[in-house]
Amino acid sequence: MLKNLLIWLVAVALSIGTGVTALGAIAKNKTPELGLSLFPKNGFAAETAAADLTKASIAKNAGKFPNAIRSGWNILALKAFYSEPVVPDAIAVIALSHTEDVRAELMRKAFELSRRQQLVNGWLIADSVNRDDISALLTYYDTSMRTSNSVTEVVIPVMAAALADENFVKPFESILNDNPPWARRFWRQVVISPESVVNAADLRQKLHDPEEPTGVYQDTALIAALIQGDQFGRAEQLYEKLSPQKKDVGLIRNSEFVFPSLYAPFDWQLFSTGEYGAVIDEGSLNLSAVRSAGGLFARQLVRLPDSLLNLEVTLADELPKDAIFSLELSCAERVDNRPATVKISLDRKMVVRKISNQLSACEFYWLNILGRSSEFGDGFDVTIDSIKLRAG
Numbered sequence: 001m002l003k004n005l006l007i008w009l010v011a012v013a014l015s016i017g018t019g020v021t022a023l024g025a026i027a028k029n030k031t032p033e034l035g036l037s038l039f040p041k042n043g044f045a046a047e048t049a050a051a052d053l054t055k056a057s058i059a060k061n062a063g064k065f066p067n068a069i070r071s072g073w074n075i076l077a078l079k080a081f082y083s084e085p086v087v088p089d090a091i092a093v094i095a096l097s098h099t100e101d102v103r104a105e106l107m108r109k110a111f112e113l114s115r116r117q118q119l120v121n122g123w124l125i126a127d128s129v130n131r132d133d134i135s136a137l138l139t140y141y142d143t144s145m146r147t148s149n150s151v152t153e154v155v156i157p158v159m160a161a162a163l164a165d166e167n168f169v170k171p172f173e174s175i176l177n178d179n180p181p182w183a184r185r186f187w188r189q190v191v192i193s194p195e196s197v198v199n200a201a202d203l204r205q206k207l208h209d210p211e212e213p214t215g216v217y218q219d220t221a222l223i224a225a226l227i228q229g230d231q232f233g234r235a236e237q238l239y240e241k242l243s244p245q246k247k248d249v250g251l252i253r254n255s256e257f258v259f260p261s262l263y264a265p266f267d268w269q270l271f272s273t274g275e276y277g278a279v280i281d282e283g284s285l286n287l288s289a290v291r292s293a294g295g296l297f298a299r300q301l302v303r304l305p306d307s308l309l310n311l312e313v314t315l316a317d318e319l320p321k322d323a324i325f326s327l328e329l330s331c332a333e334r335v336d337n338r339p340a341t342v343k344i345s346l347d348r349k350m351v352v353r354k355i356s357n358q359l360s361a362c363e364f365y366w367l368n369i370l371g372r373s374s375e376f377g378d379g380f381d382v383t384i385d386s387i388k389l390r391a392g
Contacts, residue, residue: 048089054069054092054093054096054119055119065096065122065123065126067099069093069096069097088110088111088113088117088120089110089117089119089120092106092107092110092117092119092120092123093119096123104127107120107123107124107127108124111124118144118148118151121140121143121144124136124140125137125140125141125144128140134167134168134171135171135174135175137171138159138168138171138172138174138175139175141155141159142175142180142182145180145181145182146180146181146182152182152185155182156182156185156186156189157189157193159186159189160186160189160190160193160196161193161195161196162196163190163193163196163199163200163203164193164195164196164199165199166199166202168199169199169202169203169206172203173203173206173207176203176207177207179212179213179216183216184215184216187200187216187217187218187222188218190218190222191218191221191222191224191225192225194225194228194229197222197225197226197229197231198226198229198231198234200222201222201226201231201234201235201237201238204217204219204222204238204241204242205237205238205241208241208242219238219242219263220262220263220264222238223235223238223239223263223265223266224265226238227265227301227332230333230334232301232303232332232333232363232364235266235301236266236303239263239266242262242263243262243263243266243267244262245259245262245267249390250388250389250390251302251303251304251305251309251389251390251391252300252302252367252387252388252389253266253267253268253300253302254267254268254280255386255387255388255389256283256385256386257280257281257283257284257285257384257385257386258283259280260280261280264300265299265300265301265366266300266301267300268280268285268298268299268300269298269299269300270297270298271295271296271297271298271299273293273295275289275290275293276288276289276290276293276294276295276297276371276373277289277297278297278298278369283385284316284383284384284385285298285369285383285384285387286381286382286383287325287369287371287380287381287382287383287384288379288380288381288382289323289371289372289373289379289380290373290379291373291374291375291376291377291378291379292372292373292374292375293372293373293379294324294370294371294372294373295370295371295372296368296369296370297369297370297371298368298369299366299367299368299369300366300367301332301364301365301366301367302364302365302366302367302389303363303364303365304329304357304360304362304363304364304365304389305357305391306357306358306359306360307357307358307391307392308354308355308356308357308358308391308392309354309355309356309357309389309390309391310352310353310354310355310388310389310390310391310392311327311344311351311352311353311354311355311387311388311389312350312351312352312386312387312388312389313327313344313346313350313351313352313384313386313387313388314349314350314384314385314386314387315346315348315349315350315382315383315384315385316383316384316385317349317382317383318348318349319346319347319348319349319382320377320380320382321374321377322373322374322376322377322378322379322380323371323372323373323374323377323380323382324345324371324372324373324374325345325346325347325369325370325371325382326343326344326345326346326369326370326371327343327344327346327351327367327368327369327370327387328341328342328343328344328366328367328368328370329341329342329355329365329366329367329368330342330365330366330368331360331362331364331365331366332362332364332365332366333362333363333364335361335362336361337361338361338362339357339360339361339362342355355389367387367389369384369387
């Protein structure tokens with residue numbers, strides 16, 4: 001399963017590090033024995049020489065770890081091991097001279113000595129892939145990213161892509177519960193990975209905690225990505241899980257503009273330019289525009305039942321003569337037999353209308369508030385007290 005995701009590529013990147021080009025050149029243009037002619041004078045130098053020769057071999061072999069290594073490299077690694085107390089890369093090279101269980105045990109010992117060695121981490125990741133052990137894979141990813149920013153650049157996109165597989169949801173939940181330092185970058189990548197957003201929504205709901213840290217999750221962007229992918233129901237489920245606001249009696253959330261918008265477009269999505277804009281303030285929706293300006297001021301994504309609906313819009317004052325306002329309901333889904341957009345003029349202080357959504361192929365609609373000021377006036381300031389929509 002894991003091999004199909006090409007996750008082994010990350011193991012390659014970790015094992016050969018940022019010097020992949022140089023190491024590849026060494027492997028291609030010089031014989032490894034040349035390295036032995038410059039016999040190191042101490043254990044750490046021997047460790048470096050043995051590790052670099054091994055990494056060069058991996059680079060030459062398209063990133064695959066060797067089944068066995070040259071005896072000269074093993075001699076260097078053994079010299080390092082005998083000379084110095086802690087030489088994890090040397091132990092890794094020695095491990096590669098063994099097979100199966102001995103190799104794995106030595107690699108784990110090297111990992112215990114240091115979690116910063118790319119050669120060790122890379123092999124352990126590759127081994128996790130071969131064993132289809134997702135939890136171990138993510139653990140080694142986590143360790144590698146905690147010790148190297150350059151590794152994070154490689155790993156995060158692969159982790160986000162892996163979330164397209166639902167088998168990753170639970171292991172991700174386990175490792176993200178501890179809020180690792182790379183979590184924010186992970187969520188930023190997830191929301192731009194369309195194939196992963198459905199499972200990401202499930203994962204986000206599992207991780208939700210009222211006391212969770214702020215600034216980690218990309219909730220509004222994740223909701224938007226779900227909507228972009230026509231996953232309206234999942235987007236709404238995620239919103240309802242995250243939103244602290246009480247549900248309105250009607251079909252429009254925050255219909256009296258009591259709460260600030262947190263998760264647009266299920267909360268009010270407000271638009272502003274230098275010439276016109278909308279803001280929620282003290283229980284009202286305030287709209288303003290300069291002369292001959294206007295457009296979409298606000299919108300909300302609403303789910304409408306298959307029934308007759310009652311709409312009621314209340315303004316604080318009579319509409320200025322030089323302002324034109326309307327409310328529109330347009331289907332947000334890609335469906336056959338798409339219903340026609342409903343347009344209602346907001347031309348008085350209170351507007352009441354009946355709307356039919358019976359036998360409609362559409363369930364989710366954009367409720368848009370549009371307006372424009374006259375080119376002959378001075379602009380306007382308009383306050384909407386409430387927009388209510390109820391079934392029945």
